[in-house]
Amino acid sequence: MPFPPASDALAKLSVDPSGRFLAQEDGRPYLWIGDTAWELFHRLTDDEAGFYLKTRAAQGFTLVQAVALSELGGPDTPNARGDLPFVAGDPLRPNEPYWAHIDAVVARANELGLRVGLLPTWGSYWQQRPEGKGFFDAVTAEAYGEWIGTRYREAGLAWILGGDRVPSCAAEIEIVERMACGLRRGDRGTHLMTFHTRGDDGSSAYFHDAPWLDFNCRQNGHAVGYPGRYEKTLADYRRLPAKPVIDGEPVYEEIPIDLDTAKPYANDTDIRRAAYWNLISGAFGHTYGHHSVWQMWEPGRGLEPVYAPRSSWREALFRPGATQIGHLRRLLASRAFLPLVPHPEMAEIPNLAAVPASSSGVVAYAPFGGPLRLRTGAIPIRRFRAWRFDPRTGETSYDGTFENVEREGGLLFPATEEDDWVLVLDDAAKGALPPGSMS
Template identity: 30%
Template sequence: MVRSAEHIARSKALEIRVHPDGRYLVSGGKPFFWQADTAWEIFHRLDEDEVKLYLNKRAKQGFNVIFGVLFAEHGGSTLPNRQGEWPFHPKDPDAKEYYPDVFRPNEKYFEFVDFVINYAASVGIRVAIQPVWGNYVAGIYHRIEHYFDNVDAALAFGKYCGQRYPFLPYLNGGDTQRYWFDDAVFNARAGKPTRAPHVKIIDYGPVFEAFADGIVAGESSHRTDGSQPFITFHPTASWLPDTPEPYASHLFPHSKWLTIDAIQSGHSCALKYPPLTDPSIGTLHFFLAQNSVDHVREMYATSTRDGTLRPVIDLEGHYESTHYDFKPERDQWKASNIRQGAWQAMFAGAAGVTYGVNSVWQMNNLNSKSHPPIPHHTVSAANWYDELDLPGATYVGNITRWFLSRPSYFSRIPDQSILISDTFDRPVPDDDYDGKDAKLISATRDSNGKWLAVYTPVGHEFKVDTSSLNGDTLSAVWYDPRSDKEISAGSVESGRVVARPPSSGKDDHDWVYYVAAV
């Protein structure tokens, strides 16, 4: 397998690296704000014209990263891609059912992947590659054959990916856990395993380590400067009692390949699910979707404690136009929820934002004859192409522009100490579906004293200490995250300032207060 020099050069031009201070990302030596969209099924369910439609739209909206999985979650081993190709040659070509030989990738399938990656690069988008969905390693949310539950297969395919697609970001894991049941099916609606005759917790860490080792080995021939591939771990939002919470750094605390720390804050409104079938296991824990600020804070603090100083990102927050817990009888996450989670994460120190829509990640097409809607509880009632212009996609673009336009991008730090009034920073009770993101007043500032900012999600007034700014004259504005417009708040004096937002109320009254030294 030989990649063209043009292919390699195009990938290298879009490479993402960690800034020397450890908290930020750069590309081409310039600040890189991670504005990603989840398009997991792009290689499996779209044709060339649809790929162009999707990527052109996301590029216009400012997205610079999309997620795609090579061995698809839904139908990956029961449906070929739109070109009629399987990701791997079959073990038995004469068998009625497809069973992949995971040591023999199918060149024709990956020629379409090449097309997607190259077209994405032509419009300024990097494809973050998930080699295989996590259920092919460990059966988490629904049972899939464990084609990749062994080190040899993971190492071989990781190396194949690294050789073929160097300089792109890689997502290890795939909505999965390092520690899970022995051969159990987890029913996400019931919150309990449906088949666990001999409950045993398995550590699948060696398999995920092998994927990473393979990627590193595969890219080695392309890297002449001693740099390492960009690899993170995309966990699920749930975890078993007596196992680490699903932060990438908690699951893989000693792994040198872990470029950034990551979580999936997920889509759940429940902190805990009912006790599992086997009483010895206890209650399954879930991240609360609207507590992303706490999860980002923990990653940021972990990086400080262990001295790695990695960038931190929520790789999968709640999806817009998607029912809570994927249950159709419940409300849907709104654009205001997207804004609140994204701004809170950024003010807590995140290096970017990941967006998603339920219909889009699965490339749901209600009219498709070859790839109909997935028979799963996450199935969407909308077509993917009808939901590309949901307001949340614009709002995350506003966040990107706002942060990139701040002076001294690389000296931004989270700092709640500049707030000297109630910030509503309190534990969230089990029955509070709003979570902390919808209440917390949070602050960030330039460590060199050039500016500070405060985010108030529902327009509460607050008091802020501006004495950290270096200047006798300070200028303040209110920024509207919905309209991308600023309203002058006039000059303020150094010291304690009471700030009253232009409006207040639930959902669509969030504001950013920005004060800069003149």
């Protein structure tokens, strides 16, 4: 069943005073369920972009991440309409037709209830190292930031600086800081801002204390070892002063693991493990990605494939992982889960458990299947109703009612299957509908 369009794509977001989540205007947590569409503005026509956005909105996504100056071509290669972003390659001379196309796509996304996680530029264009392109310097970065910030002041978006790169010298730090300063001046502080890094890294390592960095963004990247990189989401959650954290680039569905085309391709199981691991480790949302979709690759269009994509972006929109992210959204929306407070001591690694800030229940995840044993004595609930949620299908089964009393070793929930599964414990006195129900 498709999701109804969200009504809050243009509403202003803020960081909750707790530092744990992004808040809507009424104080409720904003549920960031993102998709990765780096080449959306550059490679797709208006009609193709509309098809992409309508599909992702129906699947339950709430945001798409896209780049104004894209990685694959950027300032030098025309978009699908034949337009370049700047006149004569000058970052201070925008070419209006190029930006009018982005205007239309952003507006269409907002109409469908999708925010845009907008990267002003890919990181290679502010890097000054030999492998960088040095397109921006500090002066042009600030001027461009102010210009694009002004242009999209009224749009429904969040700013994402960086672009798969990290600063390696004082000059690059200055460029990033100056672009952030320009954005703030241009959009008058309307939109939140973060920074997208290279793989196995995060914004907290470079800008955690920067006043412009509203929330931390990790790129846990395209490895599939657990817990491995995903423990770093919890580390960012625990960092002080507290700032919300999200994994803005986990492993993509159908990408060669470790970006090595000799290795297997990641599948929907890898997608689920990354998503649930991040959320139960305190992330305020999650971003999904598919290897063909981020680059909007399609055979027969003369596009150079990056790391051997297996299918066209149109086909890839309907891969299992995207559907399963919709199941995840239904699960989160059916309970006041967010923000989740991680309780790693409650479960046995590699299993995870967390409790909503309201202490209204427990959610636990077994990434490799098998039984879950939970120590719940510290939770102020007398009796639990237990539910098993299948993250592959979105189906729920009732598992009984249990007294929350101290037991040696904790509460045991047996399971023999090797597939991952989710356990939800509700307060039996509340009579909640099954997890995943959208009423």
